[in-house]
Amino acid sequence: MKFLIVDDSAFMRTQIKQVFSELAYIEFAEAVNGIEALEKHRTFNPDVVILDYIIPAPDGLAVLKILAEIDKKVKIVMITSLGNQNFIYKDCIECGAFAIITKPIARENALKVIKSIRTRVI
Amino acid sequence: MIANQTICNDRGMILVAKGVLLSTSIIYRLRKFNIEVIEVKEDGDEAAQSSSTFTATARKAISTVIDLTDNVFSCRGLNVKNNISDIELVMHSVLKRPFIQEFLAVCDKNELLYKHSIRTAILSINMGLVQKWDTLNLEYLAMCAILHDSGMGREFSEHDTQHPFVGFTKLRANPDIDMLIAVVCLQHHEYYNGSGFPFGFKRTQITEFACLLAIVDYYDRLLMKNSDPRKVMFETIGKKGILFDPHMVDLFSSTIDWSRLYNIPMS
Numbered sequence: 001m002k003f004l005i006v007d008d009s010a011f012m013r014t015q016i017k018q019v020f021s022e023l024a025y026i027e028f029a030e031a032v033n034g035i036e037a038l039e040k041h042r043t044f045n046p047d048v049v050i051l052d053y054i055i056p057a058p059d060g061l062a063v064l065k066i067l068a069e070i071d072k073k074v075k076i077v078m079i080t081s082l083g084n085q086n087f088i089y090k091d092c093i094e095c096g097a098f099a100i101i102t103k104p105i106a107r108e109n110a111l112k113v114i115k116s117i118r119t120r121v122i
Numbered sequence: 123m124i125a126n127q128t129i130c131n132d133r134g135m136i137l138v139a140k141g142v143l144l145s146t147s148i149i150y151r152l153r154k155f156n157i158e159v160i161e162v163k164e165d166g167d168e169a170a171q172s173s174s175t176f177t178a179t180a181r182k183a184i185s186t187v188i189d190l191t192d193n194v195f196s197c198r199g200l201n202v203k204n205n206i207s208d209i210e211l212v213m214h215s216v217l218k219r220p221f222i223q224e225f226l227a228v229c230d231k232n233e234l235l236y237k238h239s240i241r242t243a244i245l246s247i248n249m250g251l252v253q254k255w256d257t258l259n260l261e262y263l264a265m266c267a268i269l270h271d272s273g274m275g276r277e278f279s280e281h282d283t284q285h286p287f288v289g290f291t292k293l294r295a296n297p298d299i300d301m302l303i304a305v306v307c308l309q310h311h312e313y314y315n316g317s318g319f320p321f322g323f324k325r326t327q328i329t330e331f332a333c334l335l336a337i338v339d340y341y342d343r344l345l346m347k348n349s350d351p352r353k354v355m356f357e358t359i360g361k362k363g364i365l366f367d368p369h370m371v372d373l374f375s376s377t378i379d380w381s382r383l384y385n386i387p388m389s
Contacts, residue, residue, distance in 0.1 A: 008132075035130055035329070039301035042294060056132045058305065062327035066308070070291070 001117070002027045004046035006037040006063065007079070008055050012103065016050055016079070019110045034058035041067060046074060048098075048117060053080040053088060061091055068096030075117050079103055126161040128300050134330040136259050140300055179227045180217040183240060187213045190241050198351045199383025202244065205251045212247050212257065216264045221298055225272055234278040235271060238342055243267035245338045249373050266306040266331050269293060270339065273307065283319045286311050306332045310339055313365040325367075333367040337374050340365065351386055 003026050007013050013030050020026055029044040031037040033056040041049065049067060053060040064076055075098040082088055082102075092100050099116065101109045128140045129152065137155055138148050144162065152160065191209060194200050202209065216222055229235045246267040250260045273289025274282065290308035293299045309323060309332035316324035318336075328336075341358040348354050355378065362371035 033130060033132075033134075035134070035302050035305055036127070038294075038305060039127065042297075042301065056130070057134055057329050058309070058323065058327050062321070062323050065321050065323075066305075069287075070294075 001025070001048060002029070002044060002046040004029045004031065004037065004040050004044055004049045006031045006034075006040075006049060006055060006060070007052040008032045009052075012052070016105055019105050019107055020050075020114070022107070023111055023114050032056075034060075034063045037063050038066065041071065041074070048075045048077060050077050050079060053078055053082065053092075061095060064092065064095045064097055075099075077101060077113055079105065123162040123164065126163040128302060129157055129160060130302070131155055134302075135255070136262055136302070139258055139262065142258070176214075176218060177223055179223045179230070182230075183217050183226050184210070184214060186237070186240050187244060190237065191244055194241065194244060195379070195382070197386060198345070199355070199379050199386055200245065200248070200377050201379040201382070202248050202377070205248050208251055208260075209244055209247045212260045212264050213243065215257075216243075216261050216268070219265065221296060222265060222268055225269055232276065232278060234346065235274060238278070238346070239268045239271060241342055242270065242335065242338045245342070245377075246334060248377055249334055249338070249370075252376055253373060262300070262302060263331055263334070265300075266303050267335055267338070269299075269303055270307050270310045270335055283311075287320045302329070302331070305329055306335060308332075310335045312336065314367050315364055317365070328367075333370050334373070337361075337366045337370050341374070352383060355383065 001024060003020060005013050005016050005028060007016065017028050029040050029046065031040045037049070037051065051060050051063060060078060064078065067074060067076055076096065078092045078097045078100045080088055080100065080102055089100055099113050101113065123144045125138045125140055125142050125144055129137045131137055137151060137157065138144070138160065142148065187210060191202055191206055195202050226236065229239065243264045246263050247260050250263050255263070269289070271285065271289065272292055273285035273287065286308050290304050293304035293307055294301070306329060309328050312318035312321065312323040312328050312332065313336065314324060316322050337358065341354060344354045344357060345351065359371050359375055362368050
């Protein structure tokens, strides 16, 4: 599987890679902002995008909307440190997010994401 | 070595662009912004590409730039006089790019679109110069401005709400075109209050270049329909904080030569 991780924090990107790479064989690419995320999506063609809600413009929600429009196959997992705020969940799901998980990413949440992605892919 | 990716800072300003030779000063600049990793390519093809020729299309465009820059001052009251040589230098550099020449060659048949594209580039560069942006950012801004309506069909119509997305898709499909340019094309009708199209993005969702281009594009399109530059000017700056980022409106206002504007005879 190919994962694109989009987060402006290098520490978070490393943490996300660690959690997911323990669970499956994954090829990773990284981006730090919305423009780079769209560029890497064009060149890396990921199966899954792990996308932070708050990144430099265009922000996570805007990138989610664009990706959902141009690539119907890609699974977009939004990550947020803003807790269980209902409006964020609602916005993300309405815009086509596959799942939403909170930071820091717990192993069990990552596992759930991997399992459901595999189920849908199969 | 040549950069194989474009890196922007938090505000969307370009620190290094894809295809640029990584000089010591650029590497120093990246370190200053805590950028420690960048994709690179060996010199070769890219260097050859950057020294592309100045075709007849580019020569025609540069003479249009000279005519329109003069017109922008005399008929619209925008103060470009002090920046004429810098605007021409930036445009000269941008017009060497094959994909810019290709676009201009196609839209040459549509005079409205052709002139609108070049005029928005002139006005955008002028605002960028007031903001003291560096050459790299000015060149990208000019490319964004020239290509912003590349999704427009044969008819130049502001009611075509699909053209930003069509343009984005077209530009994104060309690997020579930076993603930033495609995104600015996508967002040039997005407004500060979220009332724009195609996605209704607002504030932090819109890139800096798109915020700037939105006001220039709006102003120029209004002037195509209304011959009174004063009325158009007030209508544009009156949208501060509504359709346009207040900072961008202030920047736009700072390029107005008020005494000239009030002395333009009514046609």
